[in-house]
Amino acid sequence: MEFGLSNEQQLLESSLRRFLEGELSIERLRKVAGIGTGFDAALWEGLVGQGIVGFLVPEHFGGTGLALLDAAVVAESLGYHVTPLPFLASVVMAPLTLMSFGSEAQQAEWLPKIASGEVKMSMAFVDGAGQTGCNSAWLKGNMLSGHLTGVLDAGAASHVLVLLTDGRAALVDAHDTGVTVDVHASIDRTRPISSYAFSGAKAIILDAAADAHEAATRVIDAGRLVLAADTLGAAQFMFDRALDYSKERVQFDRAIGSFQAVKHTIADLATMLEPCRALVWYAAYAQDALPEEARIMALHAKAHVSEVGREVARLTTELHGGMGFTDLLGLHYWFKRIAFDRQILGAPEYCRREAAKVQGWLVA
């Protein structure tokens, strides 16, 4: 029994962090944020180069066949550097969707393209992902129509995967004439939030899931888990900056970290934040290894880390005083990242409600 990251996972983490530290300066981040697609081609190529884009894709389809714990490790690093990439939809949720909903032939066609980074997929849900707004979509033959909001990672997507209420999934070329995508800037400038209008768009229908509801839940829970890890990374960054700042910043002839008001706030933040990492690791591990705990753990990880993340974001911003509120330090990018992660795929209250259902505490 071993609770912690393997040597391989630690290596993966350190090489990715080195790469992001080198590539993603605050100036670069500002530039990508200004573009607003949530995509940076050179960064994407870098991730392809590191083998990360295909790492959930099975080896025989050109990927590395790693587990969700590896995805969580990567997501934490991406969150730490507030990386603008369509990781969640394209690297995590799309391959899992194809692996559950696609036939062998469909998997053989699409998974290698995902693994090589050639296609980038956004993910849209008609139901069950805790999204707000009016969403409906339906198939007539193989033509998809409808309107979907709150779509992830659509900014530079070549394709969109739609999870339908009838237990099927539809794969649509984002440039099909029947598709209109509206990319809205979100609070998190590193990731837009989009809507799709479909009017008879040509869809490839994926209907091979043995239990479609279960498969859809698994995909969404994997997404929640990755969001929790992303939030953890962003919160850890904000914590680290605040800790450094409180040791450097001098007021009344003393480093502000020597004042108990500041010291105690930081101690409280560490006390909240540290256990989140063990929670995320365990929840990620459960997605692959402990099926009976997978749901409840994904829901609790998303809810709990979101709550802690919000506290960390606020208090670390406050600890920087007026500077925390300015654009100069760029701290707000992390603040907004945490805010985005909190809402997408179900805010904490929604996730806790789901967790109550899973445990039979809620009369249906």
Added chain:
Amino acid sequence: MDLSYGPRYLALREEVRDFIKQYGDQSPRTGGGRKRPDKRALDWQRLLLQRGYFARTIPKEYGGFGLPLDVMELAIIADEFSTAGVSAGIMNQGISMLVPTLLEVGSREQCAKWIGPTIRGEVIWCQGYSEPGSGSDLAAVKTHAYVDDGRFVINGQKIWTSSAHFADMMFLLCRTDADKGKHGGLSYLLIPMSAEGIEVRPLITMTGRAEFNETFLTNVRVPIDQIVMQRGDGWHVANVTLKYERLLLGDPNKLAHRLARVIELMRRTSLIGVPTIEIPEYRDRLLKLQGEVLASKFHGLRLLSEQSRDEESGVRRLIVKLNGTMIAYRLSSLAVDVLGAAGLSYEPKGEALEDDEATTWQIDNMYDIGLIIGGGSSNIQRNIIGERGLGLPREPTANTKSAQKV
């Protein structure tokens, strides 16, 4: 990450389960500890020691089971006893704090003399640390001892000495050298409570019970070899003890157990005819706490794993007390809220095990405040986390220049 248990661990789990199935009904009820262990508790303790489910890693020569430390084995045993709701043995300050301290820094003779009777539950210890004038500033203790004719002669007053009214022994922090500075002049002594010159007076707490005592020491004489380590090492020894106390307070196993009790309570109680667990406001509070308990539980597993690899856990270990005691308090607060008006009744009996449900939760809720304060209050823990764990500068003390300026 590998959370699977190998065949050896699975076999141990089966073995413990079989043991509990066969002997579990001989277990005393859990949750005692305000009195000396009775015959039932002592018999149960003897059985656990024989089987190696208690003091598993303590050397045989000191009355333990003598197995090498394997944190997973300990976790499996704790888990099985806690799940079955069966007593995992006597818990007191002697067993959980003094014994590991002696093993770490005590002499061979001290280990041989005290560990066996302590883990068998025959010798009960109390902790002589705090004083009316030195609570959080533990190094400021004024109780002092001088040597006369091969004996320490101790004078002073201690406070918050739980179990002092029935304890056999006290581990005591006192000043033996007035001129060696605040921390350097302290010593750690083991003294019999039957010694002449010790007076114990009960201290009534907010629960209405006398959980603590004030202890007065007047010319108490103990042999000079009753010191742990050397004269002047008291501060170091006291901190070894405190390390074990911090881990004890905030134990994630206890949180999981209490969470289970709150869930059970919320299924059983109702408000306007609806089970409380189905009322969204209460349910959401419960779920928030469940998330926190889970995070603490896996954090504990991570610490355990780090310990088994001999890794330093640093700040991760230091947060356990602050985090655990706050969650425990919020859990008992929810229970009290859920009980509503029915939960207001408060009729403590002599022994905790005789109390009704409302009284039990009310006492737990108040006692949790005591645990938040005891063993280094939350604000002291925040200083420890900030300074020792995260390297933040210390608060200037009164004799530094900048403080004088203020």
